Amino acid sequence: MIRLLCNRFRLFSSLCFALFCCVPAIAQFRVEVSGVGLTQVPITVAPFKGQSTSSAKISEIVQADLERSGQFRPVPAMQAGLDEVSLPDLSVFRRAGSDAIVSGSVSTLADGRVDVRFRLWDVVKGQDLGGQSFAVNAADARLAAHRVADYVYEKLTGDKGAFSTRIAYVTKSGSRYQLWVADSDGENAQSALASPEPIISPAWSPDGNQLAYVSFESRKPVIYVHNVSTGKRRLIANFKGSNSAPAWSPDGKTLAVTLSRDGGSQLFLLSAAGGEPRRLIQSSSIDTEPVFTPDGKQIYFVSDRGGSPQIYRVGAGGQGVERVTFSGSYNISPSVSHDGRWLAYISRVGGAFKLHLMDAASGSVRVLSDTSADESPSFAPNSKLVVYATQVQGREALMTTTLDGKVKARLTGQSGDIREPNWGPFLN
């Protein structure tokens, strides 16, 4: 079924391949679509029956999620009053150019919980693709919407959706810094930490329960591991000098960190339980920004050993350093996709810092952004989107982009300067 749909989309895309498709930005969700050869499923997300009384407009959240993924194009609903039990007149939707319909309802249960139900229809095949219901606390209505989007995404693309995941980021407002945990669209942010001193480099533990980060609260950079559900913090690296750039091993047992305790900025491995760090590699240059590959066997890092900052790779046991980036004189902040296929990083081009993507197997590189102050890329757990920090009209902002760079969205949520995004794992 999915294969059939895909074939149809390929046909659709090849038909419009020669055309320059430029769908106008949808201001409401700040999703920008550009470029040629886009393969997008035209989909109708009908307003959910009963959602007007709910604070979270389920269908709008679902549609925004699907649009942000770059895989879908919205088609307005041609029939009102649909819910998960209606039989939509598919011919009407087919004529409107829709390939799929999501319809559903929102109701409040006697105990105050919200019941979100939906059904997905394949308009082309005239087939019911199933549905679900989520009875959730009213505060979690947005989460239910993200779960709906995950279901639709997986049914229609064959890949797991990553909408019901979390992103950590940092805001700066005056001299106040806050570390937030938000939905994958940047909304519903909850403050995990507030501090009068900078917070940088948050990194989710593989189980999604803890954040490691660098805090300057004691007038020097030290590394904490912070349990987000209890708020309990552990100081795990406070050695003489600077302690920074924490990165989790895939098994969650080890952190790679940058320490200057023995002189210079050097890479060490540290048990997540704390204790004595052991040196990963020794050099007379700057070595920093370590990040494990998903199999845990290698560590990417940044070093200026060749005279300018470049990305290198080393075995997790410290053996076999090899250079990874060769073009440009400033390549930093590597992030490896969870499927191991891609390396996102920031490269200076002229005077601009731009998000780049390397195919790990072939080494071929493309530029993903048209902004000039990009920082801190981080992959969605399904490896289909990258979140990164940049500047838009002089303010710090968070953006997501598809891996072809054609669909970008600005994450809403906190006002003020917003930075240091890190996309968390799938939550079960």
Next chain:
Amino acid sequence: MRSLFVSIVVSAFLVGCGSSVPLNNAPVSDASVKTLAATDGENGASGVKNGGVAPVDLGQNDSQMGLSDAKRTVYFDYDSYVVKPEFQALIAENAKIIISHPGRKVSIEGHTDETGGREYNLALGQKRADAVVGALSVLGVPSSQLEAVSFGKEKPAVQGNDETAYAKNRRAEIRYQ
């Protein structure tokens, strides 16, 4: 209490994740969810701050040996981590003071301008702090009294996106603890 609240909010998130059921089934009435009703209508974005941190300022003026900021700040050229000769007198004056206060710990805080990545700038700021520590050590200051740390680009001395501002931010500050 605050952490309990956050724990409830996050549990609600997790429970929410787990409560999907096939549409054909009646919605599961999960007894555990009732305890979460306390968070109804709460907006997690306001007032939830586990681990809020009180400001601490260790750098009050008379703890700085009567030295003004200018007498404790070494500026660096673009992309340079070498202490320029014009700062030798400043280094010597501070070295004398540190040596004559053997119980006193001193932080050397390295900084960069605002261009480039946060972590890489942290490493560059460390190089500047290390350079000043090296210059002090040459003059006989025991390394046990010194700690080189970096703020990278996080604490610019002045705001601005021009070379004038950048030049004032590429610095290392000697701070008496």
